[in-house]
Amino acid sequence: MKKKEKEIIVEKKIKRCKEDVIFDTILFIVLTLILIIVAYPLWWVIISSVSAPAAVSGGRVVWLPVGFNLNGYKEVFENDQVVSSFINSVIYTVCGVLVNLAVTLPTAYALSREKFSGKRFITMFYIITMFFGGGLIPTYLVVKGCGLLNTMWALILPGCLSVYNMIVARTFFKSNISEELYEAAEIDGCTQGKFFFQIALPLSGAITAIMVLYYGVGHWNSYFSALVYLSDQDKYPLQLVLRSILITNQTALSQTATTAEARAALQEKKQLIEVMKYSLIIISSIPVLILYPFIQKHFVKGVMVGSVKG
Amino acid sequence: MKTKVNKTGSVQPKKKSFLQTLKKDWSLWTFCIPGMILTFIFSYIPMYGVQIAFRKFNAKAGIWGSKWVGLQYFERFINSPYFERTIANTLILSLYSLIVGFPIPIILALMLNSFRHKRYRKVIQTVTYAPNFISTIVMCGMLILFMSPTVGIINNVIKSFGFEPINFMAKKEYWRHIYVWSGVWQGMGWSSVIYFAALSGISPELHEAAKCDGATKFQLIRYIDLPSILPTATTLLIMNCGSILSIGFEKAYALQNDLNLSVSEIISTYVYKVGLIDNNMSYSSAIGLFNTIVNMVMLIVVNKAADKLSGDALF
Numbered sequence: 001m002k003k004k005e006k007e008i009i010v011e012k013k014i015k016r017c018k019e020d021v022i023f024d025t026i027l028f029i030v031l032t033l034i035l036i037i038v039a040y041p042l043w044w045v046i047i048s049s050v051s052a053p054a055a056v057s058g059g060r061v062v063w064l065p066v067g068f069n070l071n072g073y074k075e076v077f078e079n080d081q082v083v084s085s086f087i088n089s090v091i092y093t094v095c096g097v098l099v100n101l102a103v104t105l106p107t108a109y110a111l112s113r114e115k116f117s118g119k120r121f122i123t124m125f126y127i128i129t130m131f132f133g134g135g136l137i138p139t140y141l142v143v144k145g146c147g148l149l150n151t152m153w154a155l156i157l158p159g160c161l162s163v164y165n166m167i168v169a170r171t172f173f174k175s176n177i178s179e180e181l182y183e184a185a186e187i188d189g190c191t192q193g194k195f196f197f198q199i200a201l202p203l204s205g206a207i208t209a210i211m212v213l214y215y216g217v218g219h220w221n222s223y224f225s226a227l228v229y230l231s232d233q234d235k236y237p238l239q240l241v242l243r244s245i246l247i248t249n250q251t252a253l254s255q256t257a258t259t260a261e262a263r264a265a266l267q268e269k270k271q272l273i274e275v276m277k278y279s280l281i282i283i284s285s286i287p288v289l290i291l292y293p294f295i296q297k298h299f300v301k302g303v304m305v306g307s308v309k310g
Numbered sequence: 311m312k313t314k315v316n317k318t319g320s321v322q323p324k325k326k327s328f329l330q331t332l333k334k335d336w337s338l339w340t341f342c343i344p345g346m347i348l349t350f351i352f353s354y355i356p357m358y359g360v361q362i363a364f365r366k367f368n369a370k371a372g373i374w375g376s377k378w379v380g381l382q383y384f385e386r387f388i389n390s391p392y393f394e395r396t397i398a399n400t401l402i403l404s405l406y407s408l409i410v411g412f413p414i415p416i417i418l419a420l421m422l423n424s425f426r427h428k429r430y431r432k433v434i435q436t437v438t439y440a441p442n443f444i445s446t447i448v449m450c451g452m453l454i455l456f457m458s459p460t461v462g463i464i465n466n467v468i469k470s471f472g473f474e475p476i477n478f479m480a481k482k483e484y485w486r487h488i489y490v491w492s493g494v495w496q497g498m499g500w501s502s503v504i505y506f507a508a509l510s511g512i513s514p515e516l517h518e519a520a521k522c523d524g525a526t527k528f529q530l531i532r533y534i535d536l537p538s539i540l541p542t543a544t545t546l547l548i549m550n551c552g553s554i555l556s557i558g559f560e561k562a563y564a565l566q567n568d569l570n571l572s573v574s575e576i577i578s579t580y581v582y583k584v585g586l587i588d589n590n591m592s593y594s595s596a597i598g599l600f601n602t603i604v605n606m607v608m609l610i611v612v613n614k615a616a617d618k619l620s621g622d623a624l625f
Binding site for chain 2: 028044129193
């Protein structure tokens, strides 16, 4: 195998003409530039979150942290609102994903069965919702009518089935759980329900992971439904609290300083809050960051599975 | 015993198997029921409820008890100064996003596909996918922090060259560029995945044969890679055009402030403000419905055009 690879490389070296060398060099430079453009802002957020506040606002943080400390993170953890909304977000994400799975996977499985008599009707039923919808206000009124306003169910139930994700799962079931497998189980006295839970699901770890990640990242990152449906501050998910700190800049800093000392203290506090924002960005991304290597593999797989249908 | 023989036999009569499939289907139908009930409640009832766009909504009387006013709210929207402004802003923003954001992932995928250093390529892919998983709020928070006139890194650079700091977020002429290019930064890696997948499906023999005939790398891309991802690209382009008037609420709303409102007020943010902040439910629904209809017409038109031009229609 290795020998073969070497041969190919040698062959390539021989065949590369002058134009190709120029082409490869340009490609290398351009892609490296893209890499830097994407990576540097992310890197900068990380180093700023652990640098001295004065260095960050003074513009002295460039490649490496300056005056390493974790005060920004301490500030984040001392903020009750951030901590409680972080817990809320975890609860919403976990419950939301469970509901998503409970609804999406059985539907996708049923629609993947070639002989299922409701296939056409149910597929149409879902496709229509992709192109036509009532819009914000009519949906809001329905949620209100169901008495779900200001509860976490308002964030979970309306989007319980994403048609795109369902199609991805359906494609997976279609190509991985064969009809013959069911027929074999049926002869041994297995029902559809039993087959799904005891045979099809255990064989579908990959698609379950993809669904967990697609839906999970969606729940964790969204703020629109929380903004629309939640009114109690103590029910806010993390993204809404982040919004008030990062975007609308609502940090409790309204006192005016009179003496020079107080002014200096205020200045310091202001700088600390800036650093805290960077720490906050990191902390809010931690669940996704930890999962990222894992997520990336599966997300890519999901795109591939989904593209098969097209 | 007899029935089993029947089932496996190829000459079995249709009637019996129909009864059997129906029996089997009951469990499959029950699989679909929870999802259908929830979708019915939260997608189909609102479609019916969209008629409050034609009624003067009265919270006490409910949707059905409110007075029918016909197209009054549509007329009001069309005659209001917000009509031109929100539609123009939405169109410009999404066309700009489309023109910039559509080809870049394709170019990236083509470049990555013909890149020789496999391991370095993996690194580039991993890094460029990462921003896709950052939440909208964090993305906008980063933009605002980076561009802050007092502590932002960009203005620190500008100041170090001896220029005046620029308050980017308050200048409306920068807003669209910020919106679109940050979107490219965030999405280009991830959007390239689907093209990259299509490219890796090309049989290597095609490339080898072309190389034997003395094709340069650029020619390989031009005559083999590009045509083979064209169908994927067309499908995605049609889908994008179908949602040309429905750019996301989240990012535009997060980047809005009073100073850039004249370019940043798009239909979805306006619908939100009219409906839930000013509490004008009927008017807001009318704007939303108008938007949906334009989108559907757009999708049909683009689909027809694509069908005529290349034969790659969506439906």
